[in-house]
């Protein structure tokens with residue numbers, strides 16, 4: 001019996017992942033760029049056992065159904081790599097309040113990848129760990145990496161995330177609606193690829209957008225990176241909306257935040273908005289503008305400030 005504990009944080013994409021090239025291995029149709037947050041860690045302990053079945057306890061509740069199945073499928077992959085077939089108990093705590101409306105699958109599968117690989121005796125370097133986390137949830141590949149990460153498109157060998165330098169930014173996260181979304185990311189991604197006539201253009205343009213974003217990062221050009229971030233998010237929502245039946249994630253309050261961010265820019269501040277597949281809006285800005293941005297956006301929705309955070313890491317098991 002071996003035990004390992006690990007911690008990982010959520011990430012928010014500046015250039016979005018929306019579309020798979022391969023569903024089984026979770027290979028993305030395009031690369032993406034993200035910031036790993038310094039808030040809302042997930043802590044996961046994996047203990048190998050002599051039991052006949054895996055146990056999954058998430059936030060203090062033993063799970064069955066799809067949450068468990070997703071973890072078991074992931075453990076099966078880890079066992080395949082390790083050449084072992086002993087079962088495990090997985091105990092995981094997310095600290096992201098459900099009210100924050102942030103995706104927990106990225107921090108969840110990054111922490112699980114790190115803890116499970118150690119419990120099963122795999123000695124993986126960062127690249128291999130990122131590839132492994134990708135199998136649990138695509139965006140988890142990026143939560144392995146501290147601060148800013150580029151996740152490459154490519155085959156199984158080449159599709160991993162790695163660190164990238166970026167200009168100094170912080171993120172004001174506005175919770176517009178904490179409720180469960182009507183259409184899951186997985187389902188919406190599938191429907192977009194199958195039915196949105198804009199999908200091919202989204203794929204070709206995002207590949208170019210990522211190149212421009214990486215150039216902006218190399219040049220330390222925050223204004224360019226900010227413009228790219230906001231445009232890329234709006235393009236993603238446009239391609240999703242082009243699905244049949246159409247899917248709309250942004251609500252009038254989300255739009256009011258995009259408008260408020262545009263007004264802040266008109267006043268000379270440097271702030272740009274982005275939104276994942278949901279109504280919540282994240283605003284990036286240089287650290288000196290964070291207080292004003294948080295105050296102004298805070299008038300429209302509940303806000304929390306995040307800074308670039310650590311990658312996944314081993315932890316001492318909780319007592």
Ligand code: ATP
Pocket residue numbers: 042044058066067070071092093094102103104105106107108109112137138184185186
């Ligand atoms: P997807 O990866 O399908 O796009 P998402 O990131 O959009 O999902 P979330 O609501 O974050 O959507 O995903 C939540 C799912 O992630 C949960 O239903 C559960 O299956 C899984 N999950 C969340 N936290 C953990 C965790 N700590 N350990 C393992 N699995 C987790």
